[in-house]
Amino acid sequence: MTKTQKDRDQGVARRRKDAGEVELRHRVRPGILTILADLMEWGEHTERTECLQTLLLNVHALGRDQAAALLQPPRHEIxxxxxxxxxxxxxxxxxxxxxxxxxx
Missing domain, CATH: 1.20.5 (Single alpha-helices involved in coiled-coils or other helix-helix interfaces)
Structure with a gap:
């Protein structure tokens, strides 16, 4: 028997829940979107989520001290x-x- 779209959606939702997936969403301004586009190009990523996940994994791999240095917001001295x-x-x-x- 062929599955309906509703059945397929429920199956996907169940698998995501079983895997512990959580959807993250946030809004960004054009400057951040431009930076993300640059990063995607440099890393040859075609998907935003792929690029963001790779960034998170690589920053985390640096360890606490090096990651903390990268995660400090830029401060400009006037x-x-x-x-x-x-x-x-x-x-x-x-x-x-x-x-x-x-x-x-």
């Missing part, structure tokens, strides 16, 4: 030139003067 700092200070002082006059 350095203002003296000219820009002076301009900001002057603009702030000008704004503060306006506020003082409005309060009176």
């Amino acid at each position: 350095q203002l030139s003296e000219t820009v700092a002076l301009q900001l200070y002057q603009e702030g002082a000008r704004e503060a003067g306006r506020l003082d006059r409005q309060d009176q």
Whole structure:
């Protein structure tokens, strides 16, 4: 007897449950999607999930310390030139003067 689509879907769902599969979903912005596309190209992956699973396995294989270093979000140090700092200070002082006059 031929299985119906519902029967096949139930079988797939049962096998996934038995295997302990969990579906992960998340939203990303265009910049992250571009990075993922680059990684897929570099690793010659055609599926996003394949690329992500490979990344997870390889980062985990590095061990706690090396993986932790890679998993730190990038931090950018902001350095203002003296000219820009002076301009900001002057603009702030000008704004503060306006506020003082409005309060009176």
